[in-house]
Amino acid sequence: QVQLQESGPGLVKPSGTLSLTCAVSGGSISSSDWWSWVRQPPGKGLEWIGEIHHSGSTNYNPSLKSRITMSVDKSKNQFSLKLSSVTAADTAVYYCARVVVRGVISGMDVWGQGTTVTVFS
Amino acid sequence: DIQMTQSPSTLSASVGDRVTITCRASQSISSWLAWYQQKPGKAPKLLIYKASNLESGVPSRFSGSGSGTDFTLTISSLQPDDSATYYCQQYSNYRTFGQGTKVEIK
Numbered sequence: 001q002v003q004l005q006e007s008g009p010g011l012v013k014p015s016g017t018l019s020l021t022c023a024v025s026g027g028s029i030s031s032s033d034w035w036s037w038v039r040q041p042p043g044k045g046l047e048w049i050g051e052i053h054h055s056g057s058t059n060y061n062p063s064l065k066s067r068i069t070m071s072v073d074k075s076k077n078q079f080s081l082k083l084s085s086v087t088a089a090d091t092a093v094y095y096c097a098r099v100v101v102r103g104v105i106s107g108m109d110v111w112g113q114g115t116t117v118t119v120f121s
Numbered sequence: 122d123i124q125m126t127q128s129p130s131t132l133s134a135s136v137g138d139r140v141t142i143t144c145r146a147s148q149s150i151s152s153w154l155a156w157y158q159q160k161p162g163k164a165p166k167l168l169i170y171k172a173s174n175l176e177s178g179v180p181s182r183f184s185g186s187g188s189g190t191d192f193t194l195t196i197s198s199l200q201p202d203d204s205a206t207y208y209c210q211q212y213s214n215y216r217t218f219g220q221g222t223k224v225e226i227k
Contacts, residue, residue: 036216038165045208045218045219045220045221046157046159046165046208046210046218046221047218048210048215048216048217048218051216059215061215061216062122062215063122095164095165097164099212104171105153105212106155106170106171106174107155107157107167107169107170107171107176107210107212108155108157108165108167108210109167109170109176111164111165111166112164113164114164
């Protein structure tokens, strides 16, 4: 079955760029599914960041859109997130997730374990 | 933007109780709604998609209903393992999560 694993620096300096990668195993990133990022600040709820399809199509959270770049690397079966101009408010656990398509979009059925990113000078 | 409002924020119930969580959308989302369960330190788990479809492997005591703007997640007989925070998520227009409902066992 499909598994996801996030990786990237755990510490980012204010005004810097947060960069994370999600490796997909047990399945192909070139399926009909979408690939998403969700974050959760300490003690708070879930926030959708955005999603990408292997075709390169993206959907971004309007509140973060100006700072987000997502990409897919089909050769490595992975997708990535870059969030620029970070502040302490971007400190969170970042999850990658699969948005499964079963004829229609059917929710986020596979999640990575999450990686903690702290914005800290 | 579509806002999702869950109620209550916290609920405490006994094992065997029937529990209902409500989620309201700020505009119609048809049936494009999912429910997730999250336990401390863990990733969310998909329970229900398209408002009422039970995800494979999820116990049948979980059910979802609703369409348009009003939705419910019901646990027919609360079990100790159900202690968690539950989130609704709309996927009609981008994606938005509700603020979460923490379910505690008395």
